Amino acid sequence: MDGTRWLDEREMRAWRGFLAASALVNRHLDQQLKDDSGLSHPQYExxxxxxxxxxxxxxxxxxxxxxxxxxxxxxxxxxQxxxxxxxxxxxCPSDVRGVFAVLTDAGRARLEAAAPGHVTAVREVLVDVLTPAQLDALADGLGEVSRRLREQGG
Incomplete structure (x- = not known):
């Protein structure tokens, strides 16, 4: 035996759910931002x-x-x-290799115009779909995944 711990049915259900939901949520939010404000999701962030x-x-x-x-x-x-x-x-005046990104007035205005529609979309596709307990479990679980990956440098 090769020692691999294969995913059981419950684990596979969670993994597939995560993959599908993250892809669909990201696609929906990216489209909403492009349609409403001409921004990509990374640009909004x-x-x-x-x-x-x-x-x-x-x-x-x-x-x-x-x-x-x-x-x-x-x-x-x-x-872009x-x-x-x-x-x-x-x-950066103290480090020739250092470069800062600085928000302009136009950037702040675009963010202020985009934020209400984006928050509404986040609520529609994620926050309001889940019960408070599910929301807590999602935040706790994915927060732990993020914390561990950051500790590992990945």
Whole structure:
């Protein structure tokens, strides 16, 4: 025997449910954001993170870590957003390699316009579908998965 612990029926049901739900939720939210505000879901999340940061700016490395995004993927998104006037970049004066993403007034305005529709969609496809106990279990379980993967550097 090869020692692999194969998934039992319950575990497989959870895994398949996670894969299907995450793909469908992401697809729905991405489409909603594109239709309503011309933003991709990653771009919306970048605006959210920048809006919550002191002075509306974060180092690109910190932004990538917070978004669980590759640095190249983040660079692409920020470049697109920079062309649209939603963010700008500035160099870090104390570290020549350091670059900050900075939220512009236009970016803040786009986020404020996009947020109500996005929150409504999140409620429709996830939050309001679950009971409070299911919501707690989802938050606890996926929070633990995220915590362990971050500890492992993955």
């Amino acid at each position: 970048i605006l959210v993170r920048l809006a919550a940061a002191p002075d509306g700016e974060l180092r690109m490395t910190e932004l990538a870590n917070g978004l669980i995004n590759s640095k190249s993927g983040l660079t692409y998104q920020v470049t 957003m920079e062309k649209a006037g939603l963010v700008r970049r500035r160099s």
